Amino acid sequence: MAPAEAATTVHAEPAISVRNLRMGYGTKVLLDQASFDVQREEIVVILGGSGCGKSSLMKNIIGLYPPMAGDVLIAGDSIVSASPADKAHIQRKLGIMYQSGALFGSLTVLENVRFPLDEFTDIGPSQKDLAARLLLRTVEMGYAESLMPGELSGGMLKRAGIARAMALGCDILLLDEPSAGMDPITAANLDRTILRLRENLGFTFVVVTHELSSIFTIADRAVMLDPVSRRIIAEGKPSELRDQSKDPRVRQFFNREPDALPNAGTKRT
Numbered sequence: 323m324a325p326a327e328a329a330t331t332v333h334a335e336p337a338i339s340v341r342n343l344r345m346g347y348g349t350k351v352l353l354d355q356a357s358f359d360v361q362r363e364e365i366v367v368i369l370g371g372s373g374c375g376k377s378s379l380m381k382n383i384i385g386l387y388p389p390m391a392g393d394v395l396i397a398g399d400s401i402v403s404a405s406p407a408d409k410a411h412i413q414r415k416l417g418i419m420y421q422s423g424a425l426f427g428s429l430t431v432l433e434n435v436r437f438p439l440d441e442f443t444d445i446g447p448s449q450k451d452l453a454a455r456l457l458l459r460t461v462e463m464g465y466a467e468s469l470m471p472g473e474l475s476g477g478m479l480k481r482a483g484i485a486r487a488m489a490l491g492c493d494i495l496l497l498d499e500p501s502a503g504m505d506p507i508t509a510a511n512l513d514r515t516i517l518r519l520r521e522n523l524g525f526t527f528v529v530v531t532h533e534l535s536s537i538f539t540i541a542d543r544a545v546m547l548d549p550v551s552r553r554i555i556a557e558g559k560p561s562e563l564r565d566q567s568k569d570p571r572v573r574q575f576f577n578r579e580p581d582a583l584p585n586a587g588t589k590r591t
């Protein structure tokens with residue numbers, strides 16, 4: 323394929339396209355009529371109250387659970403209707419890091435990052451080590467390769483988790499609450515890593531997060547879910563949603579306002 327043609331093809335489709343999705347478990351619907359796109363090299367955050375289905379949406383996007391209705395396209399290919407072989411091929415474009423970072427406690431950091439290469443590739447051991455070292459350097463963790471997960475801070479665990487998620491050559495990363503529970507400096511360092519991966523390597527990100535400072539730092543767009551209506555209630559640039567949304571639930575979230583007190587305005591006797 324000629325370079326010009328390749329460039330056209332690469333940018334023709336959104337990285338992720340969620341189309342009219344209904345998802346949930348059993349008969350319980352968590353989200354319905356959800357449609358949004360994530361463009362290549364975009365950072366989109368998924369927001370919403372606890373239990374509204376953010377992690378479940380990630381799992382539907384990566385094809386771990388089938389939606390009740392609708393479709394999810396990855397670079398134009400449906401992950402929902404793909405054959406098992408095609409689905410595995412599509413999933414190679416996606417890397418996911420769960421809330422815990424989920425490293426194996428009995429393996430060193432380097433072995434953890436090398437693990438997907440051991441499982442899914444037949445490249446030689448020294449090439450695997452080299453690839454794993456490069457990935458660790460990419461997330462500013464080169465110095466920690468021989469440490470055990472139990473010796474890492476929360477921020478280091480997340481970074482190693484990102485390196486492992488990247489190991490199989492994906493270009494779309496889905497991160498589930500990457501900065502939850504971190505001190506502000508560690509969280510800011512992780513935000514910088516995410517922005518650098520986008521700038522330097524062209525990664526696309528979908529990030530579930532509640533952290534307002536992180537949202538305003540990294541997100542090009544936010545998609546907000548609502549557990550009551552089970553719909554997407556807002557989509558757009560975080561600063562515009564904060565300042566211009568007509569929906570009080572959206573303004574409340576972005577301005578970090580508490581709920582109104584039930585008896586507000588009545589005088590206590």
Ligand SMILES: Nc1ncnc2c1ncn2[C@@H]1O[C@H](COP(=O)(O)OP(=O)(O)OP(=O)(O)O)[C@@H](O)[C@H]1O
Nearest residue numbers: 347348352370371372373374375376377378379530
């Ligand atoms: N595998 C499952 N089977 C059945 N119900 C599930 C399953 N996974 C999650 N749920 C339920 O679906 C709902 C949404 O869960 P989910 O983890 O997607 O929400 P969330 O928005 O990511 O929450 P949080 O912000 O607290 O992490 C919850 O009520 C949860 O108990």
